[in-house]
Amino acid sequence: MLDKERIYGYAKAYLESVTDLLKDKAEEAESDFYIGDKNLLRSALNQYEDDLSELEVLMEGKKYE
Structure with missing residues (x-):
């Protein structure tokens, strides 16, 4: 089962990769x-x-709990 921290980690990785791609483009x-x-x-x-x-x-404030 996915916990919230893991889901946020996936979301962060996705946003970082898209941001890098958009910067390049x-x-x-x-x-x-x-x-x-x-x-x-x-x-x-x-x-x-x-x-x-x-x-x-x-993620820093752990407000997602």
């Missing part, structure tokens, strides 16, 4: 001058970074 779009793609990727990146920050706060 956004940098690639900037260098290729794909303005629409860049803006969309930056928006998604910001959302994932916010989600990751919120998750880290929850």
